[in-house]
Amino acid sequence: MFDIVHINLEECISMPGGTQRSTTPRDLAVDPDAWPHATVLGHPQARVVQALARALGARLEEQGLSLRQAATLTGVNRQAIVNLLSGI
Secondary structure (H helix, E strand, O other): OEEEEOOOOOOEEEEOOOOOOOOOOHHHEOOHHHOOOOOEOOOHHHHHHHHHHHHHHHHHHHHOOOHHHHHHHHOOOHHHHHHHHHOO
8 A cells, every 4th residue: 555645745645556446547537538638526546647647648749659669668568558548
């Protein structure tokens, strides 16, 4: 289990690891089809995943990298990158 501390150090949230969630971060968005640019209310863990997905998507586009190229360059499994970008 990992602890995530809010930037102002007032909030600590425990997050279980793995993909065995009852609800995906994407499904917590007001409009899941707009992921990662959808509004996410009241779910700080989902907002963290959303911020990572936005930033990663922007960097891939900026650098003109495919998912396969990003996986090779970073050593991260391609499917893990797809899952993050998809909010699942």
